[in-house]
Amino acid sequence: MNDVLLEVAGLKKYFPLHGGFFGKKTGDVKAVDDISFFVKKGETLGLVGESGCGKSTTGRMLMRLIEPTEGSVRFDGKELVGLGSKEMRETRKDMQMVFQDPFASLNPRHTVEQILEEPLIVHGIGTSAERKQRVGEMLEVVGLSSYHAKRYPHQFSGGQRQRIGIARALMTNPKLIIADEPVSALDVSIQSQVLNLLEDLQQEFQLTYIFIAHDLGVVRHISDRVGVMYLGRLVEITDSDRLYEEPLHPYTKALLSAVPVPDPGQRKEPVLLTGDMPSPENPPMGCAFHTRCRECMAICSEERPVLKEITPGHFAACHLYD
Incomplete structure (x- = not known):
């Protein structure tokens, strides 16, 4: 496991619920409920699932923007959970985040130069002249020009703003x-450009990605491995090609059946899910998916399935394979 950069074990995030006149705790919203996975150096792990499945909460916990309720996050051999604020700030130099909304993630009062310089100032990297040179270089790398540095975010399109967000993430040379969801807020015509840029940057700077999205077509294009989340739990994880060609979990099969095929002569029978996703405040007993699963058995409502290796490198949490 020497090539593993990030290792997550038993990660949970419960948000307490309060009610009544005195604000007494009434329960928890189980946004992320005991997930484990790893990411190898240089690869892209995609995390997919419906809205509310906990994938974005997972990403924020890895950065310690949200504190985990329980679990372990080891980055480059260092345990991040419980790490002091000073040590965590130093670690964030090696792990950065690109946010979903390029309109909200950039400070509208700062110029692009100030936005890109800020990570270098926070980490005490370079002189003023060296930082400004670095800003110009990064703008060129992401497909903009150094003369854009004096402009403000509102003077750019959505795709250009996301390029600025990517440049900001690259400023400290992260691993x-x-x-x-870096492309979900962009036009379809711009999405492919940003995805191609991310792939080129990965090759140029030897980057490792965790790519969070709900669009299965986008995830297949960029990911080496894909993890599927449902109601705060990982239900399947394997190589990208294998997941799309031989999905094991009924939920994954339902998701893939809804992906359009660019061939009018090829028809797919959609797998229709009955009912709505249960509330993370009161998740079902046993398998979280059993209330909507067409292949549900008696054990599914009683015992929670464990994510285990069904075939070499292909993990699923489903009683069909016990």
């Missing part, structure tokens, strides 16, 4: 970038 890991967590991209949280």
